[in-house]
Amino acid sequence: MSIVVGYIPTPEGEAAFERAIAEASKAAAKLVVVNSSRGDAVVDQRFAQEEQIAALQSRLDAAEVEHVLLQPLRGHDAAEEVLDAAESHGAELIVIGLRKRSPVGKLIMGSTAQRILLEARCPVLAVKAG
Amino acid sequence: MTTIASRLKGRAELGFAALLGAVGAAVLIDASRLAVPYSQSDPVGPKTVPFIVGGLLVVCAVLLVVDVLRGGRGEAEGGEDVDLTHPTDWRTVLPLLAAFVLNILIIDIAGWVISGALLFYGSVWALGSRRYVRDVIISVALSLATFYGFYLGLGIRLPAGFLTGVL
Amino acid sequence: MDTLNLLMQGFATAATPMNLLYAFLGVLLGTAVGVLPGIGPAMAVALLLPLTYGLEPTSAFIMFAGIYYGGMYGGSTTSILLNTPGESATVITAIEGHRMAKAGRAAQALATAAIGSFVAGTIGTALLVAFAPPVVDFAVSLGPSSYLAIMVLAFIAVTAILGSSKLRGFASLGLGLAIGLVGIDPVTGQQRLVFGQPLLADGLDVIVVAVAIFAVGEALWIAAHLRRNPLSTIPVGRPWMGKQDWKRSWKPWLRGTAYGFPFGALPAGGAEVPTFLSYVTEKRLSKHKEEFGHGAIEGVAGPEAANNASAAGTLTPMLALGLPTNATAAVMLAAFTQYGIQPGPLLFDNEPDLVWALIASLFIGNTLLLLINLPLAPLWAKLLQIPRPYLYAGILFFATLGAYAVNLQAFDLAILLVLGLLGFAMRRFGLPILPLVIGLILGPRAEGQLRKALQLSGGDVAGLWSEPIAIGVYIAVAALLALPLVLALVRRRRPQAAAALAAAEGPTAAAAAVAEEPATDRAAARDRAAATDQAAAPDQAAAPDRAAAPAPEERQPHHKDSHSHEKESL
Structure with missing residues (x-):
């Protein structure tokens, strides 16, 4: 069994990551960390760089959970990549971070989280930044 | 190989x-x-x-x-946003050229607003964007804005083509 | 009237609200363009040319000047925040600048770059004011044979020095000259390379060619090799500097300026060599040598100043002689012709208002750059998040629009496509772009001078070297052509040094190797600067100079390797 977490280097992403580690060690599940980018801009602040990945890696090692770190660059949306990973790893749970937004902001922005919530085939745990 | x-x-x-x-x-x-x-x-x-x-x-x-x-090779030009580790990506370049040629063929008949929007949309698609709705809106807005910008700002009348009388 | 008076008048013209607005727009656009990947100042000016047809030439050039200086500045922002130097001129800035940013001193790096650019740009422009009139006085006394010689020097310098392959440089030059031939021969009225196409009879529009080569060719080339992995920028606040930073920056700024200006004024001198020399000098003179390689502020301040001073230096031959030494200057010269203004030494006499307003606007633009960029730096970094498809589709869109707007005929777009493909092929097969552009712009003028010179001598070929200046310049040309031989000899004599470099591991060894060089380099730089001021380089002066100059290309990779090596071991 496995748990998929969508990671971005923000407080929300961190919160999701922390919670996912906790869930994974509780259930002795494999943790699949997905940090994707469409790769269509020179700079994507949501794409973790080498040092950040190394930091994640050491935290995962310290928590002693079985894990996979994915950084797909296929021009797909983050939602697609998370759902894809959940599908292929047969995930039992998806953990995502959620930003606080006003209803108007939600209307304009569209949302990765919304798509995951609507399309996932397994339970989704939405975490907010502390 | x-x-x-x-x-x-x-x-x-x-x-x-x-x-x-x-x-x-x-x-x-x-x-x-x-x-x-x-x-x-x-x-x-x-x-x-x-x-x-x-x-x-x-x-x-x-x-x-x-x-x-004798084995001499030209050194392909690098750049800020150029990745020479993979070969020429013709699947991007050929559609781009197609959009460009299409524009040349239809600009005088269809007018800039239509041909320019197609050019931009085609290029964006060729370059890998798949956000269809947003791309269409940006393409049309851009070609309309440049049409009126040139007419009002610079006094240059770009061809209106099919849309003569509408614009 | 004396220079100062003229300059004051220039300020009066440049400081009208409308012209200030254009300067502001230019600086803004230039910086944006410098920050954005894939667009350089040459492409920006080419793309904007058609849009400025409705403007007074003075306003248009004020805007172009802003774009030119802004582009230089924008490039340094990306190299500090991203470590992906867009132009070769900012490669050196990236070495220390990016390390400073990683060490949490991005704000200081950006500040020293901005203020250094301002200082160097201002001093450089002042030097331009001081040097241009005497150069013009001297140039006016020259006959056609000397002009021809100087243009030949420009051709050879651009072709033989830049790029890794001279053969490919000459091929590019030949293509540019051929494109320049298209149209009606001005003397006999015969059609050349027109092939019965009435639309070709007026010649190829320089703007269309420039847009094709710089914008379409570049966009296609990038599209063929799109980078897929994104980077992340280092977050910055508003740039600022502490007292200590000021103390460590001001001398490098001045020294960098001293390197940059003369090199910029040389044909093909460019910004690479002076930025490198400045880096090496600062490293040697610094009291904080141990910081080099870990983000030393001197290593940002000096090269950035050198970069901007060379930009100012470039304008001296461009305005005083009509001689472009880099791509942006070449496109700006094309713009002069587009407005029906004849570039050359008579420019100062025929268009004093334009020239002095342009120079005054350089001072203004420089100040605006400083005022705009210190607060806006974080915003510029955001520009890098624009998705690539929009960016490159936008370049193609505006290239098409601009080329079409020139004559409103689809035929120009076909030319745009053909030459765009040529630009693509040239990038693929390693042909440098600059010789083509210089050939295109100077070719027709060189032919005119050749015919005038022989007309004066009544057909006697000796008329080509009838003036002492012409002879001197041809000697310099011969020296340039003989350089590769000298270079090969020097290389053969110094294999130990190369071996030592190759064997060097870890940052300190490579860094030490870089530091060995400066004395000879600096002496050579002075020789070289002196040589061009007289437009006639004796070959002894030029030869050792060139021998020392390629050092940056040779050593940089080692230097960089040592950095990545270090990174891996961390």
Whole structure:
């Protein structure tokens, strides 16, 4: 069994990551960390760089959970990549971070989280930044 | 496999040398057709410089062939946003060129607003964007804005084409 | 009237609200363009040319000047925040600048770059004011044979020095000259390379060619090799500097300026060599040598100043002689012709208002750059998040629009496509772009001078070297052509040094190797600067100079390797 977490280097992403580690060690599940980018801009602040990945890696090692770190660059949306990973790893749970937004902001922005919530085939745990 | 790839690359460069030679030959042939009226005020005449230029190109073409056959390779230009580790991505370039050619063919008939929007949309698609709705909106907005911007701001009337009377 | 008076008048013209607005727009656009990947100042000016047809030439050039200086500045922002230097001129800035940013001193790096650019740009422009009039006085006395010689020097310098392959440089030059031939011969009225196409009879529009080569060719080339992995920028606040930073920056700024200006004024001198020399000098003179390689502020301040001073230096031959030494200057010269203004030494006499307003606007633009960029730096970094498809589709869109707007005929777009493909092929097969552009712009003028020179001598070929200046310049040309031989000899004599470099491991060894060089380099730089001021380089002066100059290309990779090596071991 496995748990998929969508990671971005923000407080929300961190919160999701922390919670996912906790869930994974509780259930002795494999943790699949997905940090994707469409790769269509020179700079994507949501794409973790080498040092950040190394930091994640050491935290995962310290928590002693079985894990996979994915950084797909296929021009797909983050939602697609998370759902894809959940599908292929047969995930039992998806953990995502959620930003606080006003209803108007939600209307304009569209949302990765919304798509995951609507399309996932397994339970989704939405975490907010502390 | 690498040898085939490198041989192909070499041939492509020979093609470029051939192009250089052809341009040089064209310059030389064209120059040889020029009439040179004897004139005290122009001892150089219209032929001299074309002959020098054509000669330079032909010599360069020959030397390039020699260089390529001896294993010389042009160093592809790098850049901030250029990744030379993968080969030329024709699946991006060819659709881009198609969008460009389409624009040339229809701009006078369909008008800039339509052809320009198609050009932008086609290019964005070729370059890998798949956010269809947003792309269409941006394309149309951009071509409309430039049409009116040129007309009102610079007094240049871009062709309205099918939309004459509407715009 | 004396220079100062003229300059004051220039300020009066440049400081009208409308012209200030154009300067502001230019600086803004230039910086944006410098920050964005894939667009350089040459492409920006080419793309904007058609849009400025409705403007007074003075306003248009004020805007172009802003774009030019802004572009230089924008490039340094990306190299500090991203470590992906867009132009070769900012490669050196990236070495220390990016390390400073990683060490949490991005704000100081950006500040020293901005203020250094301002200082160097201002001093450089002042030097331009001081040097341009005497150069013009000197140039006016020259006959056509000397002009021809100087243009030949420009051709050879651009072709033989830049790029890794001279053969490919000459091929590019030949293509440019051939494109320049298209149209009606001005003397005999005969059609050349027109092939019966009435639309070709007026010649190829320089703007269309420039847009094709710089914009279409570049966009296609990038599209063929799109990078897929994104980077992340280092977050910055508003740039600022502490007292210590000021103390460590001001001398490098001045020294960098001293390197940059003369090199910029040289044909093909460019910004690479002076930025490198400045880096090496600062490293040697610094009291904080141990910081080099870990983000030393001197290593940002000096090269950035050198970069901007060279931009100012470039304008000296461009305005005083009509001689472009880099791509942006070449496109700006094309713009002069587009407005029906004849570039050359008579420009100062014929268009004093334009020239002095342009120079005054350089001072203004420089100040605006400083005022705009210090607060806006974080915003510029955001520009890098624009998705690539929009960026490059936008370049193609505006290239098409601009080329079409020139004559409103689809035929120009076909030319745009053909030459765009040529630009693509040139990038693929390693042909440098600059010789083509210089050939295109100077070719027709060189032919005119050749014919005039021989007309004066009554057809006697000796008329080509009838003036002492012409002879001197041809000697310099011969020296340039002989350089590769000298270079090969020098290389053969110094194999130990190369071996030592190759064997060097870890940052300190490579860094030490870089530091060995400066004395000879600096002496050479001075020789070289002196040589061009007289437009006639004796070959002894030029030869050792060139021998020292390629050092940056040779050593940089080692230097960088040592950094990545270090990174891996961390």
